[in-house]
Amino acid sequence: MLTLVEINLAMTSNNQSVDILVIGAGPSGCVAASIANQRGYSVKVVERSAFPRFVIGESLLPKCMADLEEAGFLEVLKAQNYQEKHGAKFIKGDKECLFDFGEQYTDGWKWTWQVPRDHFDNVLATEVQKMGVDVSFEHSVKAISFEGSTSTTTITDKDGEDYTVTAKYVIDSSGYGRVLPRLLDLEKKLDSPARKAIFTQLTDTARPEGSAGKQITFVIHKVDVWMWVIPFSNGKTSVGFVGNSDYIESFKGTKDERILQMIADVPQMADRFRDQSLQMDSHQIEAYAVAAKQLYGPGYVITGNSSEFIDPIFSSGVTFATQSGLLAAKLACDEMDGKQVDWEGTYAAHLRQGVDTFRTYVTSWYDGSLQDIFFYTSDEDLNPTNKKMKRQICSVLAGYVWDKTNPFVKKHEKAIKSLAKVVQMAS
Numbered sequence: 001m002l003t004l005v006e007i008n009l010a011m012t013s014n015n016q017s018v019d020i021l022v023i024g025a026g027p028s029g030c031v032a033a034s035i036a037n038q039r040g041y042s043v044k045v046v047e048r049s050a051f052p053r054f055v056i057g058e059s060l061l062p063k064c065m066a067d068l069e070e071a072g073f074l075e076v077l078k079a080q081n082y083q084e085k086h087g088a089k090f091i092k093g094d095k096e097c098l099f100d101f102g103e104q105y106t107d108g109w110k111w112t113w114q115v116p117r118d119h120f121d122n123v124l125a126t127e128v129q130k131m132g133v134d135v136s137f138e139h140s141v142k143a144i145s146f147e148g149s150t151s152t153t154t155i156t157d158k159d160g161e162d163y164t165v166t167a168k169y170v171i172d173s174s175g176y177g178r179v180l181p182r183l184l185d186l187e188k189k190l191d192s193p194a195r196k197a198i199f200t201q202l203t204d205t206a207r208p209e210g211s212a213g214k215q216i217t218f219v220i221h222k223v224d225v226w227m228w229v230i231p232f233s234n235g236k237t238s239v240g241f242v243g244n245s246d247y248i249e250s251f252k253g254t255k256d257e258r259i260l261q262m263i264a265d266v267p268q269m270a271d272r273f274r275d276q277s278l279q280m281d282s283h284q285i286e287a288y289a290v291a292a293k294q295l296y297g298p299g300y301v302i303t304g305n306s307s308e309f310i311d312p313i314f315s316s317g318v319t320f321a322t323q324s325g326l327l328a329a330k331l332a333c334d335e336m337d338g339k340q341v342d343w344e345g346t347y348a349a350h351l352r353q354g355v356d357t358f359r360t361y362v363t364s365w366y367d368g369s370l371q372d373i374f375f376y377t378s379d380e381d382l383n384p385t386n387k388k389m390k391r392q393i394c395s396v397l398a399g400y401v402w403d404k405t406n407p408f409v410k411k412h413e414k415a416i417k418s419l420a421k422v423v424q425m426a427s
């Protein structure tokens with residue numbers, strides 16, 4: 001472990017030396033940096049943008065709360081008065097399906113937040129700085145080389161000057177930047193259908209009264225086109241559409257004009273947003289589903305979106321980001337403590353378990369079978385089996401995709417397929 005004097009000396013040249021270099025100050029990087037700092041290792045975070053910066057991903061899952069707590073962020077986040085999220089509502093035609101996290105199967109947090117990410121991520125990064133970690137904004141990683149497990153990373157600072165950082169471990173939490181997958185040729189092609197997303201934020205003065213107006217709502221507009229509505233406590237609401245390219249591209253004009261036309265095309269939401277004004281430039285993205293061939297190697301580990309991202313439908317991105325950042329930092333510290341670390345079994349297999357579970361739900365969402373389950377109306381209240389299954393599915397939607405006592409996690413594919421078959425036959 002480096003002493004403060006050694007770090008200061010190292011920082012005077014254009015080569016710095018730290019125990020752990022974290023790339024990216026999003027939720028994954030901040031959680032990783034905080035954990036490594038708690039363990040007493042010297043940590044530096046390099047972040048390409050100036051904060052606050054916009055990033056999509058505003059609806060969290062209860063599962064990430066324990067990670068945020070362990071990383072020491074909970075109190076400062078509570079003080080921000082973000083909109084609490086206690087469940088999620090899905091609407092299709094005139095049918096509604098509500099999942100209440102208070103009625104989930106797995107023990108753990110039963111609520112979370114809906115957050116403007118520019119604000120949320122800035123709170124996390126500022127807190128990391130307060131913990132004493134060096135966070136360098138507008139510093140971008142451009143190259144990396146390894147000698148054994150020791151890395152030398154070349155970084156360009158905001159004045160365009162290059163410097164290097166020697167580190168015992170690099171945690172790549174660069175999100176959509178995907179620094180190590182690109183530099184180490186680890187990018188993996190996914191054969192998922194090319195979907196697009198277009199999104200913005202609006203005023204929302206015609207919110208329904210009470211909890212309905214504060215609730216995250218998903219409207220299924222077509223089987224493979226859905227809309228999200230995420231109200232924030234600052235009065236603005238995030239609205240986005242995800243779906244097949246043909247639908248998204250069938251609207252003409254600027255991005256702002258197109259998303260307003262799309263909202264007007266959704267009967268369940270058109271009135272609410274008719275007279276509202278845009279609060280930011282609309283964004284459109286595509287090809288956001290990504291994966292990496294390898295998540296770890298000598299002296300490095302890849303976390304969060306830089307490792308894998310499937311689809312936004314179940315708001316799982318930030319939860320994977322915090323969970324992987326937390327675990328990666330703990331294991332890297334264990335290894336530097338001299339312990340034997342089974343990266344494959346403890347890290348890669350853990351992430352795969354979560355990703356594969358969500359993949360089943362995403363796939364069955366877009367083929368319509370999960371929607372059949374969600375909107376199956378039966379004498380549910382009279383049937384305790386249905387209630388139990390709903391609680392088990394609710395836990396998955398709350399992010400508890402590692403609870404193997406839940407049959408909808410343990411045998412996720414079989415459980416969803418069988419239930420969909422029963423529901424389809426009964427409908």
Ligand SMILES: Cc1cc2nc3c(=O)[nH]c(=O)nc-3n(C[C@H](O)[C@H](O)[C@H](O)COP(=O)(O)OP(=O)(O)OC[C@H]3O[C@@H](n4cnc5c(N)ncnc54)[C@H](O)[C@@H]3O)c2cc1C
Nearest residue numbers: 024026027028048057059141174175177304305312317318
């Ligand atoms: C349409 C859509 C909707 C989504 N909705 C949700 C949602 O509701 N809930 C949810 O949980 N997730 C959602 N997501 C996913 C979410 O955006 C990501 O999973 C989440 O932001 C990942 O966090 P992260 O910390 O891994 O990366 P990020 O938050 O992307 O942070 C990575 C950081 O790394 C920095 N960086 C990049 N390159 C470099 C470089 N070369 N050098 C230095 N720094 C660099 C970036 O500037 C950035 O600040 C959505 C995704 C999409 C596509």
